[in-house]
Amino acid sequence: MKILLSSVCLESGTDIQLSLYYLKGYILKSNPSFEVSIHCFTENQSVPAILRKIIEAKAQVIGFSCYLWNIKKTLHICRRLKEIRPGVKIILGGPEVSPRAEEILAQEKAVDAVVRGEGEESFAQFIQAGPDQIRGISFRKDKKIVNTADRPLLRNVGKVPSPYLNGLVDLKDKSIKDVPLETMRGCSFRCGYCYYHKNFPYVRYFPLSRVEKELRLILSHKPHEVYLMDATFNSNPQRAKKILKMFIRYNRGSNLHVELKTELVDEEMARLLCQANAYNIEIGIQSTNPRTLKAINRTLDKARFRKGIRALNKLKLYYEIQLIDVLPYQSYEGLKNSLDWLYSLHPAKVVIFRLAVLAGTALREEAADFGIEYDHRPPYYAYKSNAMNEAEVKKIEKFSYAMDRLYDSQFFQKTLFAFKKNAGVKISTILEDWAAWESRFKRRPADYPEFLNRKSPMFLAYLCRRYAKAALYEKLLPGLLKGR
Ligand code: SF4
16 A cells, blocks of 8 residues: 655754654554655645645555644645545644544545544554544544544553654755654643643653664764754753763764753753753743733743753853743733843843644633634634733734844844843833834835844934933944944
């Protein structure tokens, strides 16, 4: 049997779709006679071009991995594919369809089945035996939709063959820049806006001996970056340190990308991260407002967080702290307070993401209680709540650009802190001022950020006028010009 595994990826996504390689490895382990190929496409490829490639593969079964960003295009491809090749079996899996299996099957006649939850075993058994007795499958039977029982998680994730150690991924391929790797699967936290923990409600570790072999092999090919897919890499700090030491031992110049809980970062971990070239660290805190955090089932220990940030800053590690805009009880002013507190820690970077009210999450169920209104089509962005109106949400979008220009670009950063100190104006207020000031210019194409950098003395003059601090202009201008 010929099976094609496919996904439409974000242009900027990692080069290797790990989930498809896991599936391929598992299918081949169950039945080595199957012919399994993988084709990944990008958002920018046209549907006819994608269809041509898929049809060329002459597969009897086609599996698509579905996410928020590709579901619309994937369903379009499925419809066209079924028109051209009615005999082909189309199976969907992934976080975007798992909680919506019935709805997808009811609406999309082109889709034959949906694999719910952890997919490897369900998919491999399904293509050999059909759906009836297989757990974790939703399918159509006599015009009715049947959901088989949920599948328990694999007890031993090490059963899933490593795509690297078994040679499924050709690491010699020079076009591979970033290599994703899971050292664990699942999450023991229960954030209200997240679906990942619903699919994988507890942590299972890949054996350290396997992780070590994978790292040794991957790093010997000197990829640009190894991206650890673990939800919270340092949730088990001792284990995380062991993995970092392995990374350091085998590294030949690659960078490391991880997601961390800052409260669990101590001096030793920061030093190991630094030695491991961890230049891409994500830190999701979402909010600093205790009531908001409680409503989304998260915690933030500010004292420990501050300590962790200090340890990262001391070694000049580059990291990104992530906030979410529309959340329960989070007002516009509250979000500004979060920003001011974070900027007082002199972080490497702060970003604000839009809330996506994902299917299957606790927050989607409770959205009405918090007055959260959102687009019911993917990516399900929220546009207002009881605490934040639509105009404020739009203002926050402009903030992001201000944060990029005034802080992340480094260009104005020193002046920003100096103005705050000398004029007693909050950073978040200066960001707001910048958004108002910037709106007077007509957006230009690619060189627009440079254009704004050149105009930055004008912005400083604007601030000094606005806050009646004329003397500050002369004082801060030399520093600003020096940074240019
Ligand atoms: S957001 Fe991250 S930490 Fe929270 S439940 Fe999801 S995966 Fe776990």
